[in-house]
Amino acid sequence: MIRFFKIIATLEGVSLLVLLFVAMPLKYIWEMPEAVRIVGMAHGLLFIGYIILAIMLKVEESWAWKKFLIICAASVIPFGTFYIESKYFKTKA
Numbered sequence: 001m002i003r004f005f006k007i008i009a010t011l012e013g014v015s016l017l018v019l020l021f022v023a024m025p026l027k028y029i030w031e032m033p034e035a036v037r038i039v040g041m042a043h044g045l046l047f048i049g050y051i052i053l054a055i056m057l058k059v060e061e062s063w064a065w066k067k068f069l070i071i072c073a074a075s076v077i078p079f080g081t082f083y084i085e086s087k088y089f090k091t092k093a
Contacts, residue, residue: 001060005053006089012050013081015043020078050075 023035051072058068071088074080 001053001057002089005050005057006085008046008049008053009075009081009085012043012046012075013079015039015046016075016078016081019043047075050081 019036019039023039026032026035054068054071054075057063063071067088071084074084
């Protein structure tokens, strides 16, 4: 389950960066809102999956509330999921 969480965390982090640094400039600078619709939907689904998996892992791995809240908060900060992956899941498979 941790391996799957790491994959979703990476995809969620990449989708946030693409949304912020590619799709949003396309929408507001070059007036191409289609990119935000597509990337935004993918990011939303990955975000929901990330949070659901974090909840499942909190129960399964008996995480402390502090660790769980930090992991969840990292999903809304650019590059946050990459930091979490390296800090909390470096030695996990």
